[in-house]
Amino acid sequence: MKKLLLGTCLLATPAFAEGELKVYHWFEYIPEELVQKFETETGIDVTIDTYDSNEAMLAALKAGKIGQYDVAVPGDYMVKIMGDEGLLDTFAPEDLPNFGNIAPQWLDVPFDPGRKSSIPYQWGSTAFSVNRDVYQGDIDSLAILFNPPAELQGKINVLDSQGEVLALGSIYLGIPQCSQDREQLKALSDMLVAAKAHWASFGSDTAKDVLVSGDAAAGMIYNGFSAKARAEGANVEYAFPKEGYVVWMDNVVLLKDAPNRDNALKFMNFLLDPENSAAVTNYAAYTSGVTGVDPFLADEIKNSPENNPPADQKGFFIEACDEETQKLYDAIWTNLKK
Amino acid sequence: MAGPGPSRGPADAAYAGLVRPLLLPTWVVIGILMVVPVALMAVYSFLTKEFRGGVEWDFTLAAYDQFFVTRGLFGDEPAQIEWTYITIFARSIWQAALATGLCLLIGFPTAWFIATRPARTRGVWLFLITIPYWVNLLIRTVSLKFLIRETGPLNESLMAIGLIDSPLPLVNTNLAVQLGLFYSYLPFMVLPIYAAVERYNFALSEAAADLYASRWATLREIVLPVVRPGIVAGMILVFVPSLGAFLAPDLLGGAKTFMIGSLIDEQFKGSQGNWPFGAAVSMILMSMVMVVLLAYARAQGRAGR
Numbered sequence: 001m002k003k004l005l006l007g008t009c010l011l012a013t014p015a016f017a018e019g020e021l022k023v024y025h026w027f028e029y030i031p032e033e034l035v036q037k038f039e040t041e042t043g044i045d046v047t048i049d050t051y052d053s054n055e056a057m058l059a060a061l062k063a064g065k066i067g068q069y070d071v072a073v074p075g076d077y078m079v080k081i082m083g084d085e086g087l088l089d090t091f092a093p094e095d096l097p098n099f100g101n102i103a104p105q106w107l108d109v110p111f112d113p114g115r116k117s118s119i120p121y122q123w124g125s126t127a128f129s130v131n132r133d134v135y136q137g138d139i140d141s142l143a144i145l146f147n148p149p150a151e152l153q154g155k156i157n158v159l160d161s162q163g164e165v166l167a168l169g170s171i172y173l174g175i176p177q178c179s180q181d182r183e184q185l186k187a188l189s190d191m192l193v194a195a196k197a198h199w200a201s202f203g204s205d206t207a208k209d210v211l212v213s214g215d216a217a218a219g220m221i222y223n224g225f226s227a228k229a230r231a232e233g234a235n236v237e238y239a240f241p242k243e244g245y246v247v248w249m250d251n252v253v254l255l256k257d258a259p260n261r262d263n264a265l266k267f268m269n270f271l272l273d274p275e276n277s278a279a280v281t282n283y284a285a286y287t288s289g290v291t292g293v294d295p296f297l298a299d300e301i302k303n304s305p306e307n308n309p310p311a312d313q314k315g316f317f318i319e320a321c322d323e324e325t326q327k328l329y330d331a332i333w334t335n336l337k338k
Numbered sequence: 339m340a341g342p343g344p345s346r347g348p349a350d351a352a353y354a355g356l357v358r359p360l361l362l363p364t365w366v367v368i369g370i371l372m373v374v375p376v377a378l379m380a381v382y383s384f385l386t387k388e389f390r391g392g393v394e395w396d397f398t399l400a401a402y403d404q405f406f407v408t409r410g411l412f413g414d415e416p417a418q419i420e421w422t423y424i425t426i427f428a429r430s431i432w433q434a435a436l437a438t439g440l441c442l443l444i445g446f447p448t449a450w451f452i453a454t455r456p457a458r459t460r461g462v463w464l465f466l467i468t469i470p471y472w473v474n475l476l477i478r479t480v481s482l483k484f485l486i487r488e489t490g491p492l493n494e495s496l497m498a499i500g501l502i503d504s505p506l507p508l509v510n511t512n513l514a515v516q517l518g519l520f521y522s523y524l525p526f527m528v529l530p531i532y533a534a535v536e537r538y539n540f541a542l543s544e545a546a547a548d549l550y551a552s553r554w555a556t557l558r559e560i561v562l563p564v565v566r567p568g569i570v571a572g573m574i575l576v577f578v579p580s581l582g583a584f585l586a587p588d589l590l591g592g593a594k595t596f597m598i599g600s601l602i603d604e605q606f607k608g609s610q611g612n613w614p615f616g617a618a619v620s621m622i623l624m625s626m627v628m629v630v631l632l633a634y635a636r637a638q639g640r641a642g643r
Contacts, residue, residue, distance in 0.1 A: 199594065200509075201509075201510045201592030201593060326389075328411060331411055337595060338425055338426060
């Protein structure tokens with residue numbers, strides 16, 4: 001059997017030497033039909049290996065898989081880490097005819113300024129939801145979480161996740177995420193400790209369930225989770241607060257030493273086509289980072305309030321701080337939960 | 339202590355020379371399941387944290403320093419005792435002690451009740467005690483949350499019979515955590531006490547009564563000393579896992595404050611963890627438990643002599 005497989009590989013490799021693409025991707029994150037469409041259009045043979053976390057992907061590449069894959073799909077902070085580790089190759093905007101389709105707000109992102117190594121794939125947000133049966137007032141401010149109205153005090157769940165809590169707290173106070181300024185850090189810590197008195201619980205996996213069951217009347221939550229809570233019958237409204245909200249974005253990156261660089265660029269260009277990007281969105285139910293996808297979106301995705309932030313409000317990525325700064329934020333988090 | 343020691347007879351001779359090979363499985367189990375993991379943990383606690391998870395092979399005391407010493411948020415103040423983690427330990431110990439006390443309060447009479455049933459029904463009672471524990475701990479803990487939440491059956495039925503007007507806020511309280519720990523570990527208290535009470539010779543109680551001992555005096559002077567090993571075993575079996583529990587505090591208590599278990603858990607999460615610190619906290623916890631157990635074993639030894 002082994003011999004047979006080996007023989008097949010030896011035979012197969014030369015046949016596709018000019019038309020191959022090796023993709024390292026999350027599991028179940030690209031529709032099979034879309035891959036087939038790319039293969040039909042270009043004659044390129046696509047192989048996809050999957051991973052289930054950014055960290056696992058980074059570890060595999062560093063352990064020697066770099067040079068075997070052409071593209072990968074890391075999350076925002078992981079693009080920065082991979083760039084710092086020298087795992088990414090760069091391209092020029094001219095290499096991708098569809099480069100202009102990238103939505104303007106996702107062009108100059110902090111983890112890859114000017115999009116030299118990456119293109120947007122899909123994105124989502126983290127803010128909060130409020131049970132409208134309990135509270136009918138305005139929910140356009142992060143004060144709902146950090147300085148809640150009387151109706152919501154003691155009925156708030158926040159994510160049990162340092163990154164999201166500290167980032168949203170910083171956005172609320174209008175201070176930078178990786179600050180080393182003593183006054184700002186003190187203010188952030190004090191604000192969170194005071195706010196915690198009004199929180200009922202910390203929980204990430206349970207963020208949706210506590211809203212559906214009524215254990216919490218408001219909660220910090222991922223937009224996809226909130227949509228599911230709504231689908232399960234909870235009268236919750238997802239807010240895009242005026243101060244801003246946290247966003248995450250998965251990105252297709254061009255890997256260093258890509259064996260099929262030209263095909264990788266063709267694939268990235270293909271994914272920047274609105275129709276193709278919309279196909280991914282319809283499959284994964286997140287939001288595309290490409291303009292002009294609307295005509296191709298399924299109705300329930302197009303009209304989902306959780307997927308459509310107002311154009312004038314801004315999302316912020318969780319920043320990867322350097323080691324010294326991270327220590328300060330770790331200390332604030334520990335102090336908050338001690 | 340109680341009863342004669344193991345008999346030494348011709349049987350021992352039959353096993354002569356086979357003792358070592360026969361003990362081999364035991365040593366393999368102890369070695370692989372205990373010595374190796376604990377040694378790994380001890381080594382890791384002295385390594386240097388790598389920034390994005392994992393460790394570097396530079397030996398340092400940084401993890402223990404972080405636990406015991408603080409130099410302020412920015413690291414430039416004079417060194418002081420770090421109370422943060424000691425507070426977390428104190429809270430967990432208090433929580434575990436309460437749970438142990440609660441389990442003893444309910445577990446002892448339960449065990450007594452079972453042990454005093456006729457021999458043929460005891461099996462049924464023990465069976466009933468163990469049935470809930472066939473279900474996964476996580477599921478039992480979540481179910482408990484369903485029962486006690488504001489719109490759950492407990493509050494609804496209490497309101498239906500008019501005992502309360504508005505639902506009792508039980509979820510996300512320390513009471514809920516206690517309930518969770520108590521429910522999780524009760525059989526660990528009942529079973530060893532049952533084993534001890536079952537061997538108790540009730541003629542001793544009758545003799546005490548004949549000698550005009552009150553019921554209370556009989557319990558204190560006769561029963562408790564005899565069944566004490568069972569009680570102590572039960573207390574240890576409840577206290578130790580309660581100390582490291584994080585399911586009940588997280589799910590029922592709302593995870594608002596770190597327990598030892600969740601503090602350690604946090605150190606091994608994703609890219610922000612601190613493995614050496616997590617290992618150091620585990621080592622400190624284990625050392626504390628060891629000291630208590632050793633002190634107990636020595637006290638027992640002295641009492642037995």
